[in-house]
Amino acid sequence: MNYWDRSFRTKRLIIFSSFIIFSFTILVLGFFNLQVLQREYYLQLSLHNVIRQVKLNPVRGLIYDSKNNLLVDNRPAFSAALIPAHTTKETIKKIADYFNIPVKNIIYRLRSAPRFRPVIIARDIEKKKLIYLAENQYFLPGLDIILDSKRYYPKDVNSPHIFGYIGEVNQKDQERDPRYELGDMIGKAGLERYYDTDLRGTKGIRYIRVDASGKELGDFNPQLNEPPIHGSDLYLTLDYDLQKFAESLMEDKRGSLVAIDVRSGGILAMVSNPDYDIRLLSGKIDPEIWRTLLQDESHPLYGRSIQSAYPPGSTYKIVTAIAALQDGIITPAWEAYCPGYFRLGRRIIRCWKIDGHGWLDLYGAIKNSCNVYFSKLGLKIGLKTWSKYSKLLGFGKRTGIDLPNENPGLIPTIEYFNKIYGENGWTKGNLANLAIGQGELLTTPLQIAQFAMILANRGLYHRPHLVDHIYNYQTQKTIYFPIQSKYVVGVSSEVFDVVREGMHQVVNGGTGWLGKVPGIDMAGKTGTAQNPHGDPHAWFMAFAPYYHPEVAIAVMVENAGSGGGVAAPIGRKFLEMYFYHKLIPRPVIKKDSLQVEPAINPIQSVPLDSLSPLPILNQPGTE
Template sequence: MFTSEQEFKKYLFYGIFILLFLILAFQFYNLQISKSSLYSEKSVENSVKIVTQFPVRGNIYDRDGRMIVDNRPAFSLYLIPSETTEKTIGTISELIDVHPDDIRKELRSAGRFQPVKVMRQVDIEKLTWIQENIVDLPGVEWKSEPKRHYVRRSGLAHLLGTLGEIDERELVSYPQLEPGDIVGKKAVEKTFDENMRGSKGFSFVKVDAAGRVVEQVYTKKTLRPSPGNHLYLTIDLRLQSFADSLLGDKRGALIAIDTRNGEILTLLSKPDYDVSKLSGVISSDIWDQLVNDPHHPLYDRACQSGYPPGSTYKLVAAIAALNENIIRPSRKNNCPGYFVIGNKTIRCWKPKGHGTLDLEGAIKNSCNVYFYQLGLLIGLDTWSKYSTLFHFGQKTGIELTNENPGLVPSLNYYEKVYGKGKWTKGMLANLAIGQGEVLVTPLQMVQFTLTLANRGILYTPHLGLKLVNPLNREESKFKSESVKIEGIHSQVFDVVLEGMREVVDGGTGVWAAVYGIPSAGKTGTAQNPHGEDHAWYIGFAPFENPEIAICVLVENGGSGGGVSAPIAGKYLKRYFHYQGKYDYEVEKKLWALAAAKKDSIAAAQDSLGIVHSDSTALQN
């Protein structure tokens, strides 16, 4: 058997074994020495899992610290794909009313051990049932997640906005967030999302291959979640609720703003909806109901829709005419109750006519004929220029989503729509009284009123007052931004503001008057193609050293002076009442006394020992 051939075979076997040994040894070297760190990382990734800890979203308060929104615990339901059985899927899908195929699809798209959120804000009854039957439901897990709780909700829906699960577009703009995270979807919740959101914490746990937690792991990367900042709004909750009760079932908006800094005290749009029903899991019934409501409660009338401003916009024409020296304030004009332009006759709102009026009188009585003529004198370019100068046709920059810029038609606009030279002078006359193509939002109107009250200084309307860090109570205030409207002569303001004062003092806006506090305003009754006129009122008070500007719009409400001015008046009284400058009782006594004695208010004041004020508003 021992031949040299056999020796050869032996060495051939040796050779093959040595070769195989080297190949295997080399691969071990490759894995364990060359790529060791790579695989070490992978093995850590395998067994150490990040547990996300959700931050508590900041609360929302009003300007005086009254709580509007805070958070309550809610539970979300998760399934772990590696453990979930068909039976679990069946039971859960029945329980939460989701098709089992949808659950399967979600489970497939996730990692084997990655819990998949199948439902947010599970009913406590359902959760209890799951907890009792957990033995038969392998793979089911629940985690606590804070949920918005609305302490007060009347009249706040449009302002607060809603929360919802992040969508793909938002994921692109917030790269630090993950699918399933909750973000603000509308209004304040969206604008201040980054401030209120807080940041997630991460803890690390060691898990086995089945995803079961074996132990806590402490690393340098362990991070506690940091809660979001509390947001203090400029809103005065008492006034907001009061405004809500004033508008009641009416459709419209009420905005009040501090003229000294642009802080919005009230921002109300009616009708609205129960915000708690739209934040969280939205039931399709409620959603359908809201979407199909003929009054469009989801629509924010304060800033989302443009309306014809009606007579309130005569102020722009007046300023333009005066500032461009087109007329003198003393220019008199006779109003016979109608105005003939070309072959058309347009009527003033007062059929008998206002007689002879100067500019102040025309503002006070809101004479259409006077302003038709003024419109023709000014011309479209100048009208557009002054409209734009007062920031019409552009967004105010308030911290709300979906703000409408309105529309200030220019020469270009008309030539585009009607063709070169095809538009008529009648259209221009119409613009001067705030009809026609011009569209404004109530928010723009209140901003305009504020600018007038400040004689050209515009504060950007804003809702954010301050942010408070819940951990160290550190505050960061939002700054008021202002611009000066350049190039308006002081005398121009004198005339226009005096006209506005007279509107309240015996003019169309008497019902907006507040006893003891002289104010200024302008009514508007805007014709529109949707039925009854829109009722406008804008105003500010006190006349000297203004504090507050207000805009009331009642959609299809009728006359501005008859519908909106009284609402403004009641609101202003309440405002000054809170300021300690107005007393309901005193006014009541005065009226009673005046009625009993058939005497003048001034006499009644004297008998009550009240210092005689400048205002004669109540006498009208």
């Protein structure tokens, strides 16, 4: 047999061709069957049973405090939406009249949206309107009522700067995260924003059959539907009783209070005042209210604890002291004479005590917060060393707290001064100013609290955070965030011991004596920061107990006067609440004496368990 024979080839060609023709015949028959014989059936399916994908909104994650009290909850809210493909002109007109929205506005919004995606026209509609719409939905083709949710806060819960608020996604948000779809409600500030991807959950999908005018005819195939997944719940380190108490302390004041658990970095309380009613921004946001909040001169939208930076005043002398000690420039015994002022060229830096402190060593200088001593010290160490230690101790950079828009503050360096004043345009006066916490230097209250934590732990510190763990509904697991611990490298424990001792004396007969909690050995530092906006800002930072620290605190009251007189008592009251769960009555103070008998109110009932140190790392639960 010759395989290359032409006739043989032709035979095989015919067979192969027949196979191809046969296959095509089957295809044509298949199409004939679908498009001609069964056409009516499929046409009905397509005309009257268009299948639509409906996105089901998940429940946004809840927020609890450290004692599992519910702080942020949800309530259902209904939104009216229009589906462009099914909406008639009449519907648009009726809806526009009903909600008092210009017709043009609605048409514009419908035009710029995908044809089969509902476009939300009005959010959080009132019950009366909702009932009316639901009753008349049949006469309003294209109208869709969407179940959404809005935030609900139990009574007594406010803290808008911690929780933040949610709002409708805008183009910028979508560019940031392409998963956001038009009309989504997303976190815009605070925890709502920082943990948005956790809180928001996963949307569900339901396939429904709808007729040509968009009316629902029921499920297409229930097995294809996907249920929405509840957003993760947040469990905070915040103790909301303490938080509420702290908020009451700051009432009528402008300022901030931050308390950190020094064993974990967990925020115990964080107050920024003035604030606003968090319920104002919980559902749809009224543009009127929004404008009022924006234009308010006391800036209630600003979270002062992390977003505002202030000169820290005398609290910053501790940084100067650490820099001088660690670099071996002085010993604690180094003495300077304070005549009440310090002349530097043509400038005079005054000490707060007009008569002067006389001869002081380092301990005395910290205890009495002597400006002259620290100005001299600042000149001795120089700007370079000062900036280096400022950075080392966590200033001039974000603490990394789990809230958006944190202000890094400002630590001037030689380069910075050269840029601002020109080379050699700045003087020693700038440096002397910085050394006592004045001038261009800016810190946030949170940074000062973090600094108090560094001092409490002798260099060990943890990233400040609000969220302790989250519960994920998809995996049904609790996820613990590891404590992120850092260490101040290059400052020895002995140096910390010296400044700690100085701060110990501050609250025991020093400038911070009003901050002393009876029965608790503690350490602190006051600050009174001059500023161009009026009275000085009052500062107080402290940690307690002195030997086994649990809590570090920073208090700042804007334009309120002296740190020792205004901020320290607030700090004391907070710490009393923390340790005793009540306020301790004060002894009557004679006006002419700075000394107070320390043991007028002896307290024995220190709860022992509060003194036991926490483990450094949280162990993941086994539930």
